[in-house]
Amino acid sequence: MNDKQTTKDRILNAAECIFADKGFDGSSLRDITTAAGVNLASVSYHFGSKNGLIEAVFARHLGPMNAARIALLDRVEEQVGEGSPAIELVLEAFIRPVVMHDLAEHGANDAFMRLMSRCLNEPPTHLEQFEHHFDALMNRFHAAFSRALPDHSPNEIFWGVHFTLGIMHHTLHVLSHLHHLPFCPSESADAQTVVERLIAYAAAGMKAQHGSGVSVNEPCGGTLSFLNSSVNL
Amino acid sequence: MNDKQTTKDRILNAAECIFADKGFDGSSLRDITTAAGVNLASVSYHFGSKNGLIEAVFARHLGPMNAARIALLDRVEEQVGEGSPAIELVLEAFIRPVVMHDLAEHGANDAFMRLMSRCLNEPPTHLEQFEHHFDALMNRFHAAFSRALPDHSPNEIFWGVHFTLGIMHHTLHVLSHLHHLPFCPSESADAQTVVERLIAYAAAGMKAQHGSGVSVNEPCGGTLSFLNSSVNL
DNA sequence: AACTTGATTAAACGTTCGTTTGAATTTTAT
DNA sequence: ATAAAATTCAAACGAACGTTTAATCAAGTT
Known part of the structure; x- marks a missing residue:
């Protein structure tokens, strides 16, 4: 160094x-x-103290990163005016700065990705320490997702957002040691491409939330009903 | 007790x-x-030792849970014969035993969910300890996903599977303290419904992987190109 | 040159950790 | 009932932890 x-x-x-x-x-x-x-x-x-160091380590990155996400969302909403923004655009603002932050600011070093992954990975005691970095951000994006998918119920938005958090989180976790994973094709490491895959997956998934999870006695429209029988799970 | x-x-x-x-x-x-x-x-x-205890805690649940997933996949593949299974059926075998395991075996106790979430959350040093519980399982399901989506490239399957792991993982993490989360509607806690939402999201997302992530200079088909300019990220 | 201020250092503090010990106790087998 | 084996127990071990102390160093000021 x-x-x-x-x-x-x-x-x-x-x-x-x-x-x-x-x-x-x-x-x-x-x-x-x-x-x-x-x-x-x-x-x-x-x-x-050690906790002070933890807070400082995160504050150094979380501030700029979430500001970049808000800035992208500002541009999307400014461009769309009163109408509904495309879900893909909202997702891009939500996802891209997270996955690209490390590469943009620090070259090939992936320490930040693995660190960001820790944000959600640590025990609740530690999580509370930097929850506040995400409060305003999630308010803005939750509203934006609702506008982008106006037919979705609050429940459908809620789970769609959480599933999207899940794929982002897991991607950060996985991106830092791709080459050690089974079934990993050699071409899969480009972060730009991964962002596009994330957006494609999340957009399709969030759209598909509408109307899902409504059946109580007959899950998944009945096509899977044979799986509900006596198979031990 | x-x-x-x-x-x-x-x-x-x-x-x-x-x-x-x-x-x-x-x-x-x-x-x-x-x-x-x-x-x-x-x-x-x-x-x-402490490590021995960790291994024992996981072995008690991981064995039966993954056996149930394999058993469900067996039934799906047996039913479909030589053809391609529906992606929703493979996803159900992959997901349901994980989310339902705790409720089926231990009533309302959610300790296992939070513990399963630890499987992916702990530092790599600890992860290696129970990686072997998933080797055979992932081999089976990776092949099944490939059969269910025969047009997908290995790269598309790879990322589709990992995104699906991400939503499962995050759901386990979130399900145990739903009521503390912002934007959480009161009706959203039923595990059976969440499984259906997971399947709907993952099925749509995995299907959408095909053809995504192919453009290098013009991400997402050009619709988002204005986001690639000088916005600081 | 003397003094002040901020940064760095080696050393030690008390606490908690995983693990081990050897005796006491309970269970099993004869 | 007696011996043997398995289990539980209080106590202690050395190591590693976060934190604190007081001395030392390096600039900048008067």
Whole structure:
């Protein structure tokens, strides 16, 4: 790494990688300060505590990333005026800055992707620490998804949004070690292409939410009814 | 809890809840043995080590659950013979036993859901520990998905399967504390309905993979090209 | 040159961790 | 009833943890 970096930055950079690899509870401050080449006590000095460091690591990326998502959504809604925006456009604003953030800002380093994945992966105790970074964002996008799919019920929007969060989350998790996965074709690593695949999958899935999940006694329109019998599950 | 349980079962039950809440690294054996009402040393005696306990907690559920998924897939493939199974049927075999397992076996307790979510949430070091539970399963289902979508390229199947894993994973994570989530309609908690929504979303998304992600210079067929300009992301 | 301020350092603090020990106890088999 | 085997228990082990302390260093100011 560059020796011109401040101690604070060296700690943030090292913490980002190590948190991503081992989780918060699995990473010790000694691991981090050793990797950063700084003294153990400088974490307390610059960040107050381990929790302060965790918050700082996330704040460095979450702010700009979510601002970029809001900015893209602004442009979509400005362009569409009073009408309904295409669901694909809303999804692009929602998804692209997340998957592209790391490549745009830090070249080939994928530490941020693995770190973002930790956002949802950590135990609830830690999650509460940076929930506030997403409050305003989710308000805006929830409204935008509702406008893009005006026929959908609140329930259909709710689950559509959550499933979309799921594919984004899992993609971040998977993108950082693609080459270790079974069935992974050699051509599949381009982030730009993955964004398009995500949008295609999510758009089709969200549209298909409308009218699904309505049958109670006869799941999936009856075509699958034989699966509901006595098979042990 | 029932006092007739063996020490081994009391430990497994308590560990299941506490691992689900706090993660492996965040849970101490003292937390677990205190909750179970047993002596600290009995973990070493019955399971050898903390890692042994982790493996045992998962093995208790992963075996039956994945066997149920394979059994459902067997029935689907047996029914369809040489032809292509409907993607919805393969998805049902893939998804339903995961979401329904906890309710079927253990009533209203959702500890297993949160624990299953940990399967993908923990740092890679821990993940390797129970990867082997999924090897045979993923081989079977990857082949089944390919048969159900014969026009899809390996790349399209690969990402379709991973996105589907993503929505399942996120759903498990979310189902256990639905009532705390913003925008959650009151009617949305029924697991049977959620399974149908998952299948509808995944079926539409996987079908939509075919032909997506092919454009390199002009993402998403050009409709979104204005988003590729100088907006800071 | 003396002083102030902010940053860095080595060392130690008390706590909690997973694991081990060896004796006490319960269960099983003869 | 007695011996053997399996289980439970209180106590302690060394290691690693987050945090704190007080001394040292490096600039900048008067």
